[in-house]
Amino acid sequence: SQQGEEDPQALSIQEGENATMNCSYKTSINNLQWYRQNSGRGLVHLILIRSNEREKHSGRLRVTLDTSKKSSSLLITASRAADTASYFCAFVNAGNMLTFGGGTRLMVKP
Amino acid sequence: NAGVTQTPKFQVLKTGQSMTLQCAQDMNHEYMSWYRQDPGMGLRLIHYSVGAGITDQGEVPNGYNVSRSTTEDFPLRLLSAAPSQTSVYFCASSLLISTNTGELFFGEGSRLTVL
Numbered sequence: 638s639q640q641g642e643e644d645p646q647a648l649s650i651q652e653g654e655n656a657t658m659n660c661s662y663k664t665s666i667n668n669l670q671w672y673r674q675n676s677g678r679g680l681v682h683l684i685l686i687r688s689n690e691r692e693k694h695s696g697r698l699r700v701t702l703d704t705s706k707k708s709s710s711l712l713i714t715a716s717r718a719a720d721t722a723s724y725f726c727a728f729v730n731a732g733n734m735l736t737f738g739g740g741t742r743l744m745v746k747p
Numbered sequence: 748n749a750g751v752t753q754t755p756k757f758q759v760l761k762t763g764q765s766m767t768l769q770c771a772q773d774m775n776h777e778y779m780s781w782y783r784q785d786p787g788m789g790l791r792l793i794h795y796s797v798g799a800g801i802t803d804q805g806e807v808p809n810g811y812n813v814s815r816s817t818t819e820d821f822p823l824r825l826l827s828a829a830p831s832q833t834s835v836y837f838c839a840s841s842l843l844i845s846t847n848t849g850e851l852f853f854g855e856g857s858r859l860t861v862l
Binding site for chain 1: 751780782787788789790791792795805806837839841849850851852853854855856
């Protein structure tokens with residue numbers, strides 16, 4: 638069974654709006670990562686946040702991490718149609734296993 | 748750089764057949780792993796390796812074998828294919844997964860159908 642869950646499972650917004658995706662996990666972690674997957678392609682790494690960090694930015698991406706609540710969020714600001722993809726959180730828990738959440742399917746309408 | 752290369756991209760098997768999915772990376776990464784992706788299930792870890800000669804089981808290892816004889820290659824073997832193994836398989840590598848730079852690099856996937 639997966640150790641991570643994401644919500645919402647699907648999100649549809651208009652271009653220019655912000656998109657927020659949430660990830661929850663169950664164990665202590667070393668770091669938490671977010672990946673993007675375009676339809677029919679492999680996953681691409683977006684951003685990594687360490688367990689001792691609370692917030693991180695990369696371009697239009699903002700990631701927060703709350704280890705007390707075992708949760709993270711990914712915010713995409715000023716979304717574009719090209720942001721349409723599935724987004725996954727992933728984290729290293731015990732040992733060397735990187736576990737993925739179920740993903741959020743984002744659709745950005747032009 | 749080619750990054751992570753998976754072959755074949757598509758494969759159709761009959762129940763009981765065996766096959767090997769190939770994965771190669773040219774980034775000198777120590778960590779390599781195989782995931783399967785099923786609709787609504789996200790990605791589940793099958794097997795992983797932290798270096799040549801070292802492999803370990805992930806979340807769903809049954810029905811699959813791996814070996815790591817070189818740093819570059821990490822083949823996944825299906826011993827006796829079953830319809831439940833119909834999935835998209837991804838190979839991924841990383842410099843070292845447990846560090847704060849443990850970014851995974853993914854191949855483009857291998858779509859397997861077992862009839």
